Amino acid sequence: MTGTLLEVHGLEVDFVQYERGLRRRTVHALTGMDLTADAGEVVALVGASGAGKSLLASAVLGLLPANAVERGNVLFDGVRQDAAGRRRHAGRGMTLLPQATGFLDPLATVGRQVRRSAQLAGHDDPRGAAAQALARRGLGPEVLRRYPHELSGGMARRVLVAMATLSSPRVLLADEPTTGLPPADVGATLRELRTMADEGCAVVLITHELRAALEVADHVVICREGRTVDTADPAAFTGDGDALTHPFTRALWQALPGNGFRVAEGV
Ligand SMILES: Nc1ncnc2c1ncn2[C@@H]1O[C@H](COP(=O)(O)OP(=O)(O)OP(=O)(O)O)[C@@H](O)[C@H]1O
Numbered sequence: 001m002t003g004t005l006l007e008v009h010g011l012e013v014d015f016v017q018y019e020r021g022l023r024r025r026t027v028h029a030l031t032g033m034d035l036t037a038d039a040g041e042v043v044a045l046v047g048a049s050g051a052g053k054s055l056l057a058s059a060v061l062g063l064l065p066a067n068a069v070e071r072g073n074v075l076f077d078g079v080r081q082d083a084a085g086r087r088r089h090a091g092r093g094m095t096l097l098p099q100a101t102g103f104l105d106p107l108a109t110v111g112r113q114v115r116r117s118a119q120l121a122g123h124d125d126p127r128g129a130a131a132q133a134l135a136r137r138g139l140g141p142e143v144l145r146r147y148p149h150e151l152s153g154g155m156a157r158r159v160l161v162a163m164a165t166l167s168s169p170r171v172l173l174a175d176e177p178t179t180g181l182p183p184a185d186v187g188a189t190l191r192e193l194r195t196m197a198d199e200g201c202a203v204v205l206i207t208h209e210l211r212a213a214l215e216v217a218d219h220v221v222i223c224r225e226g227r228t229v230d231t232a233d234p235a236a237f238t239g240d241g242d243a244l245t246h247p248f249t250r251a252l253w254q255a256l257p258g259n260g261f262r263v264a265e266g267v
């Protein structure tokens with residue numbers, strides 16, 4: 001259960017936009033993302049809102065919109081894959097646990113969607129596996145018949161977690177998996193991701209909550225304004241942050257409540 005399953009090298013993403021009068025404008029959304037995740041690891045990708053975390057996940061899975069232009073390399077299990085190749089792995093070898101619960105199909109029942117994840121992963125009994133996966137997250141059989149709009153935000157998120165884990169991915173990109181969950185469920189979800197890694201999956205945990213990331217991560221990748229700026233060891237996030245070599249990472253740590261209330265601006 002060793003080996004690098006996901007490598008992202010110098011990933012850049014531009015969006016081509018047309019303004020009034022058909023004037024073309026290029027937005028440089030990602031300008032240099034690097035990330036490596038081995039089997040057995042949780043790699044946290046941490047950064048502020050708009051830093052480019054979700055975009056990296058979409059790009060890795062080949063799910064960028066048509067007006068996006070991508071440069072750089074993405075390797076899955078040591079093999080470079082173009083966007084179409086990555087899309088073929090999506091939902092099988094590589095799974096996205098999406099940030100937006102809008103990823104659920106509004107026209108299909110929860111049961112049908114969760115069973116589909118189980119089927120794709122080759123479960124012998126998709127129906128039983130789906131019911132069990134939901135029950136493990138406190139969602140009873142009545143939820144199977146519901147449509148996504150009949151779920152609360154927290155329930156929808158637990159359905160997404162159930163679908164992602166059922167698909168037994170080798171690489172899991174979990175995009176803000178704990179947002180909107182009550183504290184007890186946050187811990188349970190993080191532990192679940194840790195267990196998936198311990199069983200051989202490479203987990204990329206996308207979050208803006210550094211403290212939560214430190215609880216389960218083996219490495220912390222820090223991104224800022226479309227590029228990764230540092231990869232740090234979770235053990236270095238202690239005390240005043242003197243063990244953190246990058247000034248931006250140190251400032252992020254020091255700015256956390258309880259760490260001195262220093263402001264990270266101007267770094
Ligand atoms: N389809 C798009 N067209 C143009 N710009 C986009 C598009 N999608 C994302 N962006 C831009 O790319 C940048 C990164 O967005 P992204 O959603 O990856 O941020 P994030 O780090 O996931 O933030 P959050 O923590 O709020 O989820 C933002 O500036 C955003 O406006």
Ligand code: NI
Nearest residue numbers: 053054055099
């Ligand atoms: Ni995001």
